[in-house]
Amino acid sequence: DAGVTQSPTHLIKTRGQQVTLRCSPKSGHDTVSWYQQALGQGPQFIFQYYEEEERQRGNFPDRFSGHQFPNYSSELNVNALLLGDSALYLCASSFLTALNTGELFFGEGSRLTVL
């Protein structure tokens, strides 16, 4: 049973560029959440997708957008990259019905460096 998989694992971009990160949830899970973790900080919630719609959003600008596909996989897009977008981007999956009291399953993350 594959867990949450993310790609790419590492990438380097320059300011102003755009990036797309990908996530496949754990088998059987229907909900994907994205978190940003800056160095030395805890993860911060970006947004959550269920049934191909953004269900909840954290305090991130519109440069951050996402998508969920019918197979429950998800993409995170960041436009007009800033140096401050350098971080580890974590994808987490769960069942929607379990979210209120359940655990999240995290992938290993995509480490983005913006130069």
Added chain:
Amino acid sequence: SQQGEEDPQALSIQEGENATMNCSYKTSINNLQWYRQNSGRGLVHLILIRSNEREKHSGRLRVTLDTSKKSSSLLITASRAADTASYFCATGAGGANSKLTFGKGITLSVRP
């Protein structure tokens, strides 16, 4: 913004000793969870305690929750070198707001 604040920020102990980590939060919660992260990799769920529970055990882990003080503690007994990692508490508000809000984390070093 981060709701949870862990204490201490860093902890160094000898293998076999117990490690106690504390977390305080600010708003009402539905549940509180602890996660472990090894060297900037993905987070691994350790234990969840609901707001109507006071104590929970899982193997060498014991978590307590005091909602009147808005605080929680995680105890790892008989620590091992493999327990070296960063530990985060995360709060869930429940209901329609199902995101988790994480603290900044505690760095635990267990010396062999």
